[in-house]
Amino acid sequence: MNLRWSGDTMLLVEFDQAIDPEINAQAIGLAARLQSRLGHIVRDVVPSYCSVGIHFDPLLTDLGALERVVEEEANRRPSEDADGSQRPPIDIPVEYGGEAGPDLDAVAEWASCTAAEVIARHSAPTYRVYMLGFVPGFAYLGRVDSRIAVPRRRVPRDSVPAGSVGIAGEQTGVYPISTPGGWNLIGRTRTRMFDAARMPASLVQPGDLVRFVAARPL
Amino acid sequence: MSDAGLIVKRPGLLSTVQDLGRWGHQALGVPVAGPMDVYSHRLANLLVGNAADAATLEVTLIGPDLQFEGRSLIAVCGAEFDIAVNGQQAATGASLVVAAGARVQFGRRRAGARAYLAVAGGLRTPVLLGSRATHLVSAMGGVDGRALVAGDRIPYPPYEGLPLSRRAPLAILPNQGRARLRILEGPQAEWFSKSARATLGSVSFRVSPRSNRMGYRLEGPPLARAHDGEPISEPTPFGSIQVPSAGEPILLMADRQTAGGYPKIGAVIAADLPVAGQLAPGDRIEFTWCTRHEAAAALIARERPLLRVADADGRA
Numbered sequence: 001m002n003l004r005w006s007g008d009t010m011l012l013v014e015f016d017q018a019i020d021p022e023i024n025a026q027a028i029g030l031a032a033r034l035q036s037r038l039g040h041i042v043r044d045v046v047p048s049y050c051s052v053g054i055h056f057d058p059l060l061t062d063l064g065a066l067e068r069v070v071e072e073e074a075n076r077r078p079s080e081d082a083d084g085s086q087r088p089p090i091d092i093p094v095e096y097g098g099e100a101g102p103d104l105d106a107v108a109e110w111a112s113c114t115a116a117e118v119i120a121r122h123s124a125p126t127y128r129v130y131m132l133g134f135v136p137g138f139a140y141l142g143r144v145d146s147r148i149a150v151p152r153r154r155v156p157r158d159s160v161p162a163g164s165v166g167i168a169g170e171q172t173g174v175y176p177i178s179t180p181g182g183w184n185l186i187g188r189t190r191t192r193m194f195d196a197a198r199m200p201a202s203l204v205q206p207g208d209l210v211r212f213v214a215a216r217p218l
Numbered sequence: 219m220s221d222a223g224l225i226v227k228r229p230g231l232l233s234t235v236q237d238l239g240r241w242g243h244q245a246l247g248v249p250v251a252g253p254m255d256v257y258s259h260r261l262a263n264l265l266v267g268n269a270a271d272a273a274t275l276e277v278t279l280i281g282p283d284l285q286f287e288g289r290s291l292i293a294v295c296g297a298e299f300d301i302a303v304n305g306q307q308a309a310t311g312a313s314l315v316v317a318a319g320a321r322v323q324f325g326r327r328r329a330g331a332r333a334y335l336a337v338a339g340g341l342r343t344p345v346l347l348g349s350r351a352t353h354l355v356s357a358m359g360g361v362d363g364r365a366l367v368a369g370d371r372i373p374y375p376p377y378e379g380l381p382l383s384r385r386a387p388l389a390i391l392p393n394q395g396r397a398r399l400r401i402l403e404g405p406q407a408e409w410f411s412k413s414a415r416a417t418l419g420s421v422s423f424r425v426s427p428r429s430n431r432m433g434y435r436l437e438g439p440p441l442a443r444a445h446d447g448e449p450i451s452e453p454t455p456f457g458s459i460q461v462p463s464a465g466e467p468i469l470l471m472a473d474r475q476t477a478g479g480y481p482k483i484g485a486v487i488a489a490d491l492p493v494a495g496q497l498a499p500g501d502r503i504e505f506t507w508c509t510r511h512e513a514a515a516a517l518i519a520r521e522r523p524l525l526r527v528a529d530a531d532g533r534a
Contacts, residue, residue: 006405007485008513010455017450031245046244046453048477053453055241058488058517132247133451133477135356177356196346196358202246
């Protein structure tokens, strides 16, 4: 575990740098405890795969005290850290293939299997939400079955339809809004991943479990 | 009393409502947004008696043409623009009362890239996740999550107070299109060769036209890595200098994504972020490595003029 300053406005806690559920649970658990202890005096506490960033106002923050509290919490490994995996998995219905999944056949070809097998392999696992980023509500889910872990497209699309479900290597995810994107699109969901007026705004939080469910096209 | 409207006659190049930013939700991927030059935003608010988190209008390169339905106390800080109120030249960097029906037009720009128009009581667009800041890519906040267009009407409380005349110290602007930005080492500084780090601190970089509120692409010598690989995505503060594999650095600005997977060689210090916010494509940056102690001292030095404005009472 490593503590380092990122510029003079963020303190970064780095755990072992790997995409791993236990390390991720450590980061998420630490972020929750820091939010609870420091939330009223720092600007933001942000977990990622294996790190936690604590954003602060350098004019208003006692850096020594901040570092002490963060280090103290980072060195604790409480078994009672709440992890999203204690919540039931969230099911996301997906219309696979066709117009909704323009890359499904290309993924099947890459994987030397049928489109139906891609769908089966994509919808079988229960995925972990490692972190959110890129745009509001975009969850990085892992791990994708290695047989269909096709690398991201060489040339990204200028515009990916909102709700698109994609694969990029070992990660899968849903585009909450229409943006440029380089992931391989295998389906689409109508589920609203993010709504700023909703409480909570994001359907999923770091540490949650997600399953994709093949839905009949409507 | 109900709100009056600030009517947009002509929107200017890129005018957005901003406050101190949408903090507290980056864990959900919600970017902070906020002013590119927070110092000038705060200064403008101070001049009209607002709290720092009141929403202002950030105008970029070409300013708008506005009409105030109701009386207001306003101030414009940041980039130096010619301003006309009902056709008469008005000073920036000072608060002034405009009568109901007043027309405020931004004219020629002389220095800097972005100015902040504050109105007493603040602009009253809807609050989204605790902030009025506009984030363009995700279409959140401000006026429907976008830049202003002609015909927009932004609510604000009509001003019923005394004429107030406060002057601001000058904004910190790039000098003839050049800025010196002090930097600290980033979390992946050691991923870069010693010569790359020396180059970053000695060569001047040009802000590419492919720059926007998310970040500035910088044209200059590529920065060589000391080892291969990509770091795993981690949170990214304002001012981070990230370097994709091609080697040309990107300076992350107000609308940056909440996390990123490019190595970060350095970060612009908080005291110099407002100066970075005053750069436009074609401007040049010289980075200077500094110590944490110097960064802290620089921040305090930046704050002093703001404290003096808050103390002085220039009521007319």
